[in-house]
Every structure is written in C-alpha cells, then in structure tokens.
Amino acid sequence: MPQLACQNLSLGYEGKTVITDLSFHVNAGDYLCIVGENGSGKSTLMKTILRLKSPIKGEIVTGDGLAHNDIGYLPQQTMVQKDFPASVREVVRSGCLNRCGLRPFYNRAEKRMAEENMNLLGIAPIAKHCYRELSGGQQQRTLLARALCAARKILLLDEPVAGLDPKATVEMYDVIKSLNSNGITIIMISHDIAASVKFASHIMHIGNHASLFFGTTAEYLKSEAGRIYSGWGRAPA
C-alpha cells in the first residue's frame, strides 16, 4: 500500500483551478521530484498534501501506517525569518512541538532528538549561532533538521536549493540523497530538472492545467515532456 495516494485531485487558489484530475502515489523510500513552470500549481499541490489547503475535488489518502504528523516540511524562507532573533538550537527544537501537545516544555527525549538531528546535518557546532546570520546552506540545514524532528517518514521540500551557491547546492542534494538512502521518503519541488533526473526515483511534471507526466525517472527521460525539458539542464553538445 502506498504511503500517500492522490486520486483525481483538482487544486486551485482564489477560486481559480490550476490543476485538474491529478492522480499519483508515493511509496515508502521513493524520491519524487515535482517539476513544472511557475504558476503551474506545484506549491499549491504541496500545501494540499500538507493539509494547509483543501482540494477543490478529489482526495488524498495516507496509508502504510502514515499519520498526518509523520510528514516533515521544509518550506521556502519567509520574510519574518530574515531578521528573527533565534539560535539554531531553538529553531531545530521547535520541530518537536507537534509531539508536545499541551505540555509547555520539551522533554529529554525531544531535546536529544534535536541534538541528534543537528549532528546528522553537521550543524551541531553552530547550535548557539544566530539563525539569521548563517549562510543560505546552513539555514536550509537548520530547517531540514527541524523538519526531521517533526517527522521521520516523509519529507516535503519546497525548492530546497533556491538561492544557494553552487557548492551549497551540491551539498544540499547530497544531504537529501543520504536521508533518502536511510529510508526517508522525499517529495521535492524543484526548478532544477537536471538534478531532479539525476537524484530522483520518480518525476512528476505538471504543466498548465494538466499533469504532463508521472512515472519513474527512466520513463520520464523517454517521454515527450522529458525529452523536451531535460535537455534544458544539459550543456549544448
């Protein structure tokens, strides 16, 4: 049974439909990249999976023992965070809040989990640093560690390499790949088709009003959409 299955989804915002009749499923351990033009509804799709929005039509079914709070999320950075006085440790620990319920403080297990995830992502040495003074790559690692505190089954990443320099971009992709190798399902929105093809096991390409393609990466490269778009990411021969 897939961890996540979407059936005949229609999505939109402000009364405008951007995606109609989208069906796909994600199994445990998959690495799905969602690619497509701006405004094609990638972020709307992600927000719907996260239940921040409700679909116009269709439904999202979770299975394989996946509960709503098993989904971790790496959002795009917001304006607020650019001048927020918070230490790396404070941000990472806040990922544990969905386990706290009404308990006002973090317990020992949650604190330990935050430390483990900071170690995993190599940000333990900067735990006391101020979040807003970090480099883009370090900020994304911090938010990724927070997402791992919230959930260890599925991660939804919204353009995780946006604004990163080339070195930080490569490192970020490596981190994500190694998390995926550890059994975490990855669903990622990306503009970088070349990297998507390189790392992902599955690709979903959404165009305006229709899903152009959903399938494995190998199938994508053979498909019409794949042949047209994946050429963009390559250097001309």
Place this chain on the structure above:
Amino acid sequence: MGACTGMTEIITTLSANFQYLFVRYALIVGVLIALCSSLLGVTLVLKRFSFIGDGLSHVAFGAISIAAALNLTNNFLLVLPVTVICAVLLLRTGQNTKIKGDAAIAMISVGTLAIGYLIMNLFSKSSNLSGDVCTTLFGSTSILTLNEAEVWLCGILSILVIAVFLLFYHKIFAVTFDEDFMAATGVKAKTYNLILAVIIAVVIVLAMNLVGALLISALVIFPALSSMRIYKNFKAVTICSVIVSVVCALLGIFIAILASTPVGSTIVAVNIAGFLAFSMAGLIARRA
C-alpha cells in the same frame, strides 16, 4: 558634595512620595504592566503585528469613551471584551479578505478614534473634556489615580498574561517563526494565533493605564527592538526586553514624580533613550 546633597534630596523626595498609597500602587502596577507588555514585543514586531497593537489601542480609546458616556464606574468591563473581540477580528482579516490587513487596521483604528472623540463630545457631562481626552490618549495621570479594585484587576490580569506566556512560550516562538511549518506538522497554529491575539488585547487594555492609548505601541515595541540590537536568540531577547521594560518604567515613574512630568510620555522617553543606548552598544559590539 553638591552631587551628594542632590542625591539625598532626591531620596527624601522619593521616600516622602512612597508614603502615599497611590504612588505605591502606581509602582506595582507600572512594573507589572511593563513586564507583560514587553513579553510579546518580539512577536508583535516580527509578525508585523505592531500595527495591530496600535489599531487596538485606538479601539480601546473608542470603548473608553463609550464607557464614559454610559457612566460606567468600571470601564474595564466594557473595554476589555470589546478590545479582545476586535483583536480576534483583526487577526482574521489579516489572513484572507478583500480588504488587506494594513488597510483594515488603519480603517478600524482611525474610525474608532473619531467615533470615540465624537461620543465624548456629544455625551460627556464632564466640564473638562479636553483634559479627559488628553488623559485617555496620553495617560497623563491615570496611573496615579487607580483605586484599589483597579490595582487588583491590573495585577491579576498581568499575572494571567505572564502565566499564559510561560505556558505557551515555545508555541509562541514557533508560531512567530514559521506558522506554515507548524500548521503543516499538525500543531494547532490557528489556536495559538488566537491566544496571541487575546493576550495582545489584554496587554493593551492594561498598558492604557500606564501610558495612555496613543503611546502603547512604544511600550510594546521599544524594549524588544532594544534587546534585538544586542541579543541574537529568542530567550535572551525576551529576558532582556523584560528587564529593559521594567527598568525604563521604574525610571520613568521616578522621573515623572520628581520633575512632575506626565508619566506615560516620560516612560516612553526613557525607552527611547534606552533604545539609542542599545543601538550604540550593538554597533560597537559589531565593530569589535
């Protein structure tokens, strides 16, 4: 020698003042209000809620004028619920409507200010109307005229605000830092926003007694901005804001007693001085 006698004089004047019950009340309430109002400063500044605070204080002014026109003995009973309801409504409009957040706040704040003054003019039986308006807007003496019941009410409300803040400290941090993430991972972000709105409303109604309706935002924002010049994590900023706010309030009240200046604007002036000092310190620390 001169400085020494000056000091003794100040101490004598102050201790003479402490004999009066109303001065002691003013100090207790002033400290409690300063404490509460600084707690939420960071959240208000960063969530772009500073304007909501400002808008709400005008709402509270409107409510006070209605309470005065109705001849209510305790205007808290009207002002508090009205302000809380407006806080919740403003938070809702900020999220999704045709009238965008900023415009809605401007509309409500200017509207209630005008209606409030209109009602005071039409129905007030007071002989000193402009004095009344001035007191409500700038809190010139209201902190010194509290009766025992009002002191108790202020005290209880302040302690409630502090307790709620401590209980939800981590949630308030998280909802301020990244509301979407919290909602996505199953934390009830909307509920915590609602709690925030209610606390903000209570703080504003409280702070009106100390600095008056127009100057409340200063009391909320300055301590947070000051501490953010120097400290870089949420806990340190919060603790520092509280200390800055309480110290400024105490200093302000002392200066106001000694120099017979209006309490509210003196406290705000001390806060401004504090902000300048912290900015300087921050600059120097960055250079070093």
